[in-house]
Amino acid sequence: xxxxxxxxxxxxxxxxxxxxxxxxxxxxxxxxxxxxxxxxxxxxxxxxxxxxxxxxxxxxxxxxxxxxxxxxxxxxxxxxxxxxxxxxxxxxxxxxxxxxxxxxxxxxxxxxxxxxxxxxxxxxxxxxxxxxxxxxxxxxxxxxxxxxxxxxxxxxxxxxxxxxxxxxxxxxxxxxxxxxxxxxxxxxxxxxxxxxxxxxxxxxxxxxxxxxxxxxxxxxxxxxxxxxxxxxxxxxxxxxxxxxxxxxxxxxxxxxxxxxxxxxxxxxxxxxxxxxxxxxxxxxxxxxxxxxxxxxxxxxxxxxxxxxxxxxxxxxxxxxxxxxxxxxxxxxxxxxxxxxxxxxxxxxxxxxxxxxxxxxxxxxxxxxxxxxxxxxxxxxxxxxxxxxxxxxxxxxxxxxxxxxxxxxxxxxxxxxxxxxxxxxxxxxxxxxxxxxxxxxxxxxxxxxxxxxxxxxxxxxxxxxxxxxxxxxxxxxxx
Ligand code: GLU
Numbered sequence: 001x002x003x004x005x006x007x008x009x010x011x012x013x014x015x016x017x018x019x020x021x022x023x024x025x026x027x028x029x030x031x032x033x034x035x036x037x038x039x040x041x042x043x044x045x046x047x048x049x050x051x052x053x054x055x056x057x058x059x060x061x062x063x064x065x066x067x068x069x070x071x072x073x074x075x076x077x078x079x080x081x082x083x084x085x086x087x088x089x090x091x092x093x094x095x096x097x098x099x100x101x102x103x104x105x106x107x108x109x110x111x112x113x114x115x116x117x118x119x120x121x122x123x124x125x126x127x128x129x130x131x132x133x134x135x136x137x138x139x140x141x142x143x144x145x146x147x148x149x150x151x152x153x154x155x156x157x158x159x160x161x162x163x164x165x166x167x168x169x170x171x172x173x174x175x176x177x178x179x180x181x182x183x184x185x186x187x188x189x190x191x192x193x194x195x196x197x198x199x200x201x202x203x204x205x206x207x208x209x210x211x212x213x214x215x216x217x218x219x220x221x222x223x224x225x226x227x228x229x230x231x232x233x234x235x236x237x238x239x240x241x242x243x244x245x246x247x248x249x250x251x252x253x254x255x256x257x258x259x260x261x262x263x264x265x266x267x268x269x270x271x272x273x274x275x276x277x278x279x280x281x282x283x284x285x286x287x288x289x290x291x292x293x294x295x296x297x298x299x300x301x302x303x304x305x306x307x308x309x310x311x312x313x314x315x316x317x318x319x320x321x322x323x324x325x326x327x328x329x330x331x332x333x334x335x336x337x338x339x340x341x342x343x344x345x346x347x348x349x350x351x352x353x354x355x356x357x358x359x360x361x362x363x364x365x366x367x368x369x370x371x372x373x374x375x376x377x378x379x380x381x382x383x384x385x386x387x388x389x390x391x392x393x394x395x396x397x398x399x400x401x402x403x404x405x406x407x408x409x410x411x412x413x414x415x416x417x418x419x420x421x422x423x424x425x426x427x428x429x430x431x432x433x434x435x436x437x438x439x440x441x442x443x444x445x446x447x448x449x450x451x452x453x454x455x456x457x458x459x460x461x462x463x464x465x466x467x468x469x470x471x472x473x474x475x476x477x478x
Pocket of ligand 1: 197
């Protein structure tokens with residue numbers, strides 16, 4: 001049985017890279033009818049952000065990445081929040097100490113800071129110097145009795161090599177002298193992430209681990225832990241980074257793309273999931289649109305690319321617009337509605353939604369597109385001049401002056417009636433459509449680009465506002 005886990009740290013918000021990890025992890029499990037587990041990795045109390053767990057839970061719910069075991073719902077391998085598992089780790093760390101694969105370290109911060117400074121001076125990577133490795137049992141006992149705080153460090157050999165396997169990168173061998181004697185258990189007996197993840201993945205029977213490529217350098221240390229315990233090593237899939245451009249990573253620090261930012265900007269959850277699935281994975285066909293169900297069917301982790309992918313917001317925008325076009329009309333209307341707050345009462349909001357659905361790429365574009373409905377912009381007369389429509393300021397003045405009485409003489413402001421009035425006027429005068437419709441649309445919207453045609457706009461505004469705007473235009477044109 002395949003068991004995968006998404007193991008986020010509650011550090012604030014759902015970065016797109018993390019969400020992609022969650023998605024791939026989910027897909028691997030679901031494709032094989034396996035289990036997808038959520039585990040919260042909150043042992044690093046300094047990075048902990050209040051409320052962050054709720055954000056993780058909400059995003060998973062929103063995107064449909066439903067977990068089979070995890071916080072709130074439980075499961076056979078709980079608890080699923082690492083801080084609630086604190087009591088579990090110590091005995092494993094002690095076992096490693098007994099075996100000689102770990103040791104107590106009593107070094108104080110000032111000594112460690114000195115080592116760090118030295119490393120910086122010598123331009124080398126900081127590595128703990130195994131100072132406490134050779135403390136005798138008696139000395140250790142005494143220090144503990146004296147209440148001296150200690151951590152437990154992994155004891156990595158300085159000779160030989162360690163080899164591990166990754167699905168994308170193949171077999172990787174590193175010299176052991178590169179491996180830091182990382183801390184496994186902190187002074188407060190809380191495990192570090194580096195230790196807890198191995199213990200938990202084993203205890204939770206995790207078979208496949210998807211994580212960011214930044215963890216490749218830790219993998220040999222994890223490998224040594226698995227080997228020390230004689231545990232089966234899970235299958236590793238280290239995903240390449242998502243880049244902002246050729247050189248910069250999409251990073252939390254730059255405030256780049258978090259899932260919630262995208263939602264706030266008016267992207268649809270389904271479009272985001274579809275887009276990020278393709279950020280680093282390609283299907284066998286040329287198909288680009290996938291529902292979550294289709295992703296489950298088509299995803300295969302061997303097709304994840306080894307090279308980084310660039311987060312192309314234009315492509316996401318395009319994809320989002322396609323999703324918007326295909327949306328259920330009522331659903332679109334409900335989502336668009338919150339942007340209609342200041343729109344005048346008489347305006348038919350359902351029609352407005354219909355006019356917008358094929359026009360917007362993201363929902364937050366709505367206010368700019370419909371601002372003219374609230375207030376007539378202070379437009380420039382040049383908007384009436386349109387080469388293709390063969391309109392000029394003069395011709396526009398003439399058309400609007402002739403149209404005004406037609407609009408004044410009717411009370412039927414249905415689109416049908418307005419269309420037929422305009423069509424009769426156009427054919428009676430043997431004008432081209434654009435020659436008449438362009439100036440009306442400009443007069444009503446005050447813009448060269450707006451949703452809907454002349455009749456739709458006049459219908460939205462109804463009689464009073466339509467006449468008012470046409471009169472304003474005629475005055476301006478005079
Ligand atoms: N807690 C780690 C993070 O949020 C997860 C890494 C892993 O998948 O092991 O980056």
